[in-house]
Amino acid sequence: MISFITRRLAAGVVVLFAVSTVTFFLLYFSSANVAREILGDNATAEQVELKKKALGLDQPLMSRYWAWLKDALQGQFGASWFSGRSVTDSIMSRLPATMSVVLVTIIVVAIVSVLIGVAAAVRRGWVDRGLQVVSISGAAVPQFVVAIVIVSVFAIRLRWFPATGYERWSDGPGLWAASITLPVLALTVSGVASTAQQVRSSTIKVLEMDYIRTLRSRGLGSSEVLFRHALRGASPAGLTVLSLHFISILGGVVVIEQIFALPGIGFLALESTTRGDMPVLMGVVVYTVILVVVINLLVDLAVGWLNPKARVS
Amino acid sequence: MRREPDGTLVPMLATDWKYNADRTKLTLTIRSGVTFTDGTPVNAEAVKVNLDRFRTGNGPDAKKLSRVENVETQGESTVVLTLSDRDPSLLENLGNSAGFIASPTAIEAGNIGTDPVGSGPYTLDTANSVDGSEYTYVKNPDYWDESLQKYDTIVIKQFNDTTSMLNALLSGQIDAGPLTPNTAEQAKNAGMTEYRYSTDWQGLLIFDRDGTKIPALKDPRVRQAINYAIDKKALLDQVLNGYGTVTSQILPPSADGFAPDLDTAYPYDPEKARKLLADAGYADGFAVEMPTVSGLFPQALVAGLGKYLGDVGIDVRWQPIQVADLVASLAQGKYAMSWYSLFQGSAWVTATQVILPDAIYNPFHSSTPEVAATLQKLQDGDDAQQAAAATDLNAEMTEQAWFAPFYRKDEVYFTAAGTTTKPQAQQVVPSIYNFAPAQ
Numbered sequence: 001m002i003s004f005i006t007r008r009l010a011a012g013v014v015v016l017f018a019v020s021t022v023t024f025f026l027l028y029f030s031s032a033n034v035a036r037e038i039l040g041d042n043a044t045a046e047q048v049e050l051k052k053k054a055l056g057l058d059q060p061l062m063s064r065y066w067a068w069l070k071d072a073l074q075g076q077f078g079a080s081w082f083s084g085r086s087v088t089d090s091i092m093s094r095l096p097a098t099m100s101v102v103l104v105t106i107i108v109v110a111i112v113s114v115l116i117g118v119a120a121a122v123r124r125g126w127v128d129r130g131l132q133v134v135s136i137s138g139a140a141v142p143q144f145v146v147a148i149v150i151v152s153v154f155a156i157r158l159r160w161f162p163a164t165g166y167e168r169w170s171d172g173p174g175l176w177a178a179s180i181t182l183p184v185l186a187l188t189v190s191g192v193a194s195t196a197q198q199v200r201s202s203t204i205k206v207l208e209m210d211y212i213r214t215l216r217s218r219g220l221g222s223s224e225v226l227f228r229h230a231l232r233g234a235s236p237a238g239l240t241v242l243s244l245h246f247i248s249i250l251g252g253v254v255v256i257e258q259i260f261a262l263p264g265i266g267f268l269a270l271e272s273t274t275r276g277d278m279p280v281l282m283g284v285v286v287y288t289v290i291l292v293v294v295i296n297l298l299v300d301l302a303v304g305w306l307n308p309k310a311r312v313s
Numbered sequence: 314m315r316r317e318p319d320g321t322l323v324p325m326l327a328t329d330w331k332y333n334a335d336r337t338k339l340t341l342t343i344r345s346g347v348t349f350t351d352g353t354p355v356n357a358e359a360v361k362v363n364l365d366r367f368r369t370g371n372g373p374d375a376k377k378l379s380r381v382e383n384v385e386t387q388g389e390s391t392v393v394l395t396l397s398d399r400d401p402s403l404l405e406n407l408g409n410s411a412g413f414i415a416s417p418t419a420i421e422a423g424n425i426g427t428d429p430v431g432s433g434p435y436t437l438d439t440a441n442s443v444d445g446s447e448y449t450y451v452k453n454p455d456y457w458d459e460s461l462q463k464y465d466t467i468v469i470k471q472f473n474d475t476t477s478m479l480n481a482l483l484s485g486q487i488d489a490g491p492l493t494p495n496t497a498e499q500a501k502n503a504g505m506t507e508y509r510y511s512t513d514w515q516g517l518l519i520f521d522r523d524g525t526k527i528p529a530l531k532d533p534r535v536r537q538a539i540n541y542a543i544d545k546k547a548l549l550d551q552v553l554n555g556y557g558t559v560t561s562q563i564l565p566p567s568a569d570g571f572a573p574d575l576d577t578a579y580p581y582d583p584e585k586a587r588k589l590l591a592d593a594g595y596a597d598g599f600a601v602e603m604p605t606v607s608g609l610f611p612q613a614l615v616a617g618l619g620k621y622l623g624d625v626g627i628d629v630r631w632q633p634i635q636v637a638d639l640v641a642s643l644a645q646g647k648y649a650m651s652w653y654s655l656f657q658g659s660a661w662v663t664a665t666q667v668i669l670p671d672a673i674y675n676p677f678h679s680s681t682p683e684v685a686a687t688l689q690k691l692q693d694g695d696d697a698q699q700a701a702a703a704t705d706l707n708a709e710m711t712e713q714a715w716f717a718p719f720y721r722k723d724e725v726y727f728t729a730a731g732t733t734t735k736p737q738a739q740q741v742v743p744s745i746y747n748f749a750p751a752q
Contacts, residue, residue, distance in 0.1 A: 036641040039372070042375075043375070044671075050371050083426070089444075093443055163477070163484035267445075270473070275637065
């Protein structure tokens, strides 16, 4: 088990290094005019040169990269070129909004998918056909369209939930929950569409397996067979889909944060990309990769716990 | 000093300001008895620290005080600014960001960027603010002018997307916000109050008046042809739902030198455009590269502009570039001409932005003896001479077609029931002082 975790973490470090290095070199080519962008229309050419020097943009690529890497290894990501605020502070102030939405979405997607997927697998018939329709339409409608419809109905017309913004947990759990409900709902629709299908097909497969038939022939109740044995066998496939889905939710959250004006990481990434705010962008990349690696590791551990065979392979 | 909604300057921390005879020394009198919220007194020394910091700190607006050569204090409440050269926009700049005064103690401590300390009517409540998203301000209990404190708390929210701002307005989360012509209809239907005013003009900047890159552009007839070739009204309707006023001049109605009849100096006349091109020896037209930035340049505009110019024989080759590279590319003279949206200020502000040989949007440093003479009068003359020079400059720019303005774009600002505001001259968003609860 320990060697499994160590191997996974080592792979994670390699991924982190590769992604951040490639990002750094790609950004280098797009940061040529950032000093002008910071100083705006009014600045003179001399001012722009001074700014370039102050930001180290006059240094050769490799020495800039080493300087960044040395700091990053010590957990130092510097300060935003535009606001002067520490990158770590900015990210930390924005992680709660993103993580609230992403984690709650994953939990909701997991629960709803299992319920619908298992129901479709066991009952078949109209439940199953209903799931097919929902899946296909859920996958076909873009997230932002879902989001816009949800906002206009539940926020603007009915005024049940706020249309924009994020409330911290410390401001009140009720406020917090209300502020993330619509974003979570928007992300859940497409998540359920793809995950429920997986749960359905793997449940059907497991239910047809010999050991389930054996359990049934011994006279175990059908609900016991289903919940104690079949689901345990079917869940790894669902979990794996979910862990893959986590990355796409993280991608989708960028759009959702924009529509709901949530102060999250995606919003920060978008903003710093358009401006060319390299320190912030690099910080966001590093933190996001770490997040993806950690979540995937946790999912792998959960799969291993549910299905001992996965640990060996 | 503070700018009233119409742009007039009224006393604020500076209670009085006076130029010497040749306008190279400006004497400011500083209000006495005011303190910053950290207890530091607001005095001449504090003002000097801020002005010096602003002009030497290499910030985005440092150029606004670039003609200030020296700042000295005389006693507790007098500050004298010595200028290297006359600067007709100095007072206006001091009524804006260049005149923002922060506590020298906080500046010294080094965290003024994230923990501002000023002496204004409101203080930032950092505990209830999220950087880049929401800023909460609370009433400063010691403020000297209660008439400027119409609210106990003001929350400013940042939106990067007009749709989410519209949603926040419609659902009652915010009381006021700037929208766009495309979202205005929905806000109007929901009963919000609309304010329309203009701050920018949009059109073509024809940089290459010397013909360095495109020889044809050296001929004023060619530049005039470009002006005649474009159906400005159609573009305005297509691009901005008609939210704006068609024009052929770069000065706004609020500026000295504005001439109403110049709004119609170049009506849509492709025949005339073709004739002018032929007269200049370009009957077969020519090709020109122009930048376009996805998301910033409206698609309808890019399509329409290409068509109108193409109709008279000018072949536009669009070069898609990144938004971050736009200003630098224009300033470096990479393009002979470009569409752009530019702030409309006084004649002198306009001159420093697009006409003076060292202006950022005069990348080929074009000048003529006539323009140089007019600019000199605009900078050095007394009030009457400056006004006359502004009129001359505007006429020359239009006649010589240094630009091909399309329209003055309308800003659309909305307030919900319970809130009123007054548009602030030359600002997209009204100043905080202009907001008040509806009576």
